[in-house]
Amino acid sequence: MLLLAVTNLLTLPPLSLYVHVPWCIQKCPYCDFNSHTAKGELPERDYVNALLQDFETSLDAIQGRKLHSIFIGGGTPSLLSPSAYERLFAGLRQHIEFSDDIEITLEANPGTFEQDKFTGFRQTGINRLSIGIQSFQDEKLKKLGRIHHGEEAQRAVGMAFTAGFTNINLDLMHGLPNQSQDDALFDLKTAIALKPTHLSWYQLTIEPNTVFYSRPPVLPEDDALWDIQEAGQALLAESGYQQYEISAYSQPGRQSRHNLNYWQFGDYIGIGAGAHGKLTLLEEGAILRNWKTRLPTDYLNPAKPFEAGNRILTEEERPLEFMMNALRLNDGVEAGQFSQRSGLPLSSIADAVKEAQHQNLLSTDSQKLQPTRKGSLFLNDILALF
Structure with a gap:
């Protein structure tokens, strides 16, 4: 591979790890992520083996570096068992040192919550949960194709605290089909009352290759979206949540370290079906981006490479x-x-x-x-x- 020199790469940024788990119970109509409907029992043992083998392909480029954060996204990563993550982390530690204050985030959906399972997740070393709630209103959840109900979402947050998690993000959407400002603020007020340390408040966007793209729902007008945004930001600020990124709000000192590393142009390895990575290569004076094969069946096929492609960023x-x-x-x-x-x-x-x-x-x-x-x-x- 030809590496193009850059002028002055003298320092390495923090290094993070993104782990992609591609399976969901069902695909949501707005989702353009690399997710696939789970059919039968998940091949979690084979998948963890593949993740570790995938990680080993990056070892030459990260010698001597520590992991600053890990983010496990999907899909629905909470479909895997605690023992799968215990084995994953043990395997990773054989090859790389975790920083003493490493942040390890697991994405979870309320429809997959079981108390014992989430207590088990906490015991593996996962210390941050990101719960995909989107809305607390059943009508809105149904339109979004979510498998949980509003009450389940509230119970899930309680279970997370009971399991020992003290760093919890809630994902919420606004600009939903037929959503009023009162609807949007109801969701925010309900979330704030649950006292998460972090809130991600996204506007629904219609992406290509989704059900919503082919059959668009009726969304609020631009003026209404602006009013929702202004009112929501004011409510979050009054409630002690500081906006530090376009869609991210946190209690003081509780920003997502993993996402901050992305936004500050840090390095990250991506493992798992469809994962992307970015690495600074000091010796070559280059910045490498790469991406992995998208289909889980291809990713698990030992005859096929994990990497689907890579490229060097030009000046x-x-x-x-x-x-x-x-x-x-x-x-x-x-x-x-x-x-x-x-x-x-x-x-x-x-x-x-x-x-x-x-x-x-x-x-x-x-x-x-x-x-x-x-x-x-x-x-x-x-x-x-x-």
Whole structure:
């Protein structure tokens, strides 16, 4: 593989691990993730074996590094057993050191909650849960194709606390079919009352290759969406949840370390069907992106490679890639981090930064790359300059 040199990659960013578990009980009509309906018993033993073999293919590129965070997403990762994760973590530790304060997140759906199972998850070392609630209203959940009910969602959060989890994220959506502002605020108020440490509050978007794309539901008008967003942000702020990213709100000090590493252009290995990764290769002076084969049957086939493809980011691509992530953060990033993570001098983006500042899209603080309030609303306008 030909590696193209970059100018100044002298430091390594934190290293995270993303693990993809591709199975769900049923596919939601809005979902464009790599998820597949589970049929019969899941091949979890074979899948964990494959995950560990997949991880071993990255060892040469990460020698001497520690894992800063692990995020297990899907699909529905909570369909696997605690023993599967116990074996996965034991296998990983044979090859890489976990940092003392590692954050390990498991995505879970309320429809798969069992108290003993989630107590077992906590005992494996998983210390953060991300619960995919989306709404607490049965009518909305039915339209979203979710398998749980509102009361189940509330019980699931209680079970998570009982299991010993003290760091819990709840995923909620707004802009749902026929959703009013009162509906959206009801969901937020219900979530806040459960006292999670983190809330991810996303606007529903219609993505290609989904049921909603082929049969679009009736969604709120743009003015109504704006009102929902404004009212929801005010409620979250009043309740002690600080917005630190476009859709992420946390209690003080409870930001997602894993997602912060993404947004700060950190490194991450991706293992599992359809997983993506990004690695800084100091010796070669390069930034590598790669992705794994999508179909679980192919991923589990020993005759086929785990990796579906890879590429080196060119010098022309790196500024946009960096800014696409960094500008999701309300506080942006330190200006010097651009050079550290991209290997390019700040002078390479000076003209674009100056123009964005002229348009009041970027802060004029020379020590930061930070969107203004206007810039956060018109992020694509900033990115078009890079």
